[in-house]
Each structure stands twice: as C-alpha cells, then as structure tokens.
Amino acid sequence: MFDTATIALLRAVLDQVCESVLGGQIGARTHVASKILETGGEVSRERLRQIGRDALSHAPTMWR
Template identity: 45%
Template structure:
C-alpha cells in the first residue's frame, strides 16, 4: 500500500507525463501508471526516476494506430 505522499507524487508524475494524452485514452494512461508502480517496486522513487519510467512506459504503450 502506498502512503499518501507517494501516491500524490505518482499522480503528479502521471499527469505530467500524460499531459498530451486524452483522459479517454485509458490504455496509454494505464500503461504509464503501471510503469510508475513498477519503478516504485524496484526502488526508483525520485521524481526524475519516475519521470523517466513514465516516459518509457508512454513510448511503449499500445496504440490503436500501431
């Protein structure tokens, strides 16, 4: 279970990384959220590490256009 501070940081990074992704694109947003949670599980918890993990997850997210 995440503490409140960590959850707030994850939400902020998710919103930052997915700034150009419509909220209706739940596939991409879910992929990014999963990448962020994986980074936390691996001990990568700084803002910069989470941004990198989120951006990597966004690049590899499935798309209906691929």
C-alpha cells in the same frame, strides 16, 4: 501500500507524463501507471518521469 506523500508524487508524475494523451485514451494512462507502480517504491521524481515517458513511448500506437 504507499503513504500519502508517495501517492501524491505518483499521481503528479502520471498526470505530467500523460498530459499530452487524449482524455479518452485510458489504455495509455493505465499502461503508464502500471509501469510506474512496477518500480516498487522508487520515489525519485525524475526517475519516475523517465519510466513514465519510456512506457508512453512504448505503448501500442492505438493508445497514444
């Protein structure tokens, strides 16, 4: 379980990475979120952003 500060960080990074994703494309956002959560508690904002960007760039085309 994550503490409230970590949850806020994860949410902020997810929102930032997915700001260019159209609102109806839940699949891409879900994909990015799952990859960020796979970090197992990584709390470096820049590292989380990089993981999110990588996930978004490797998401299936229909999700971008």
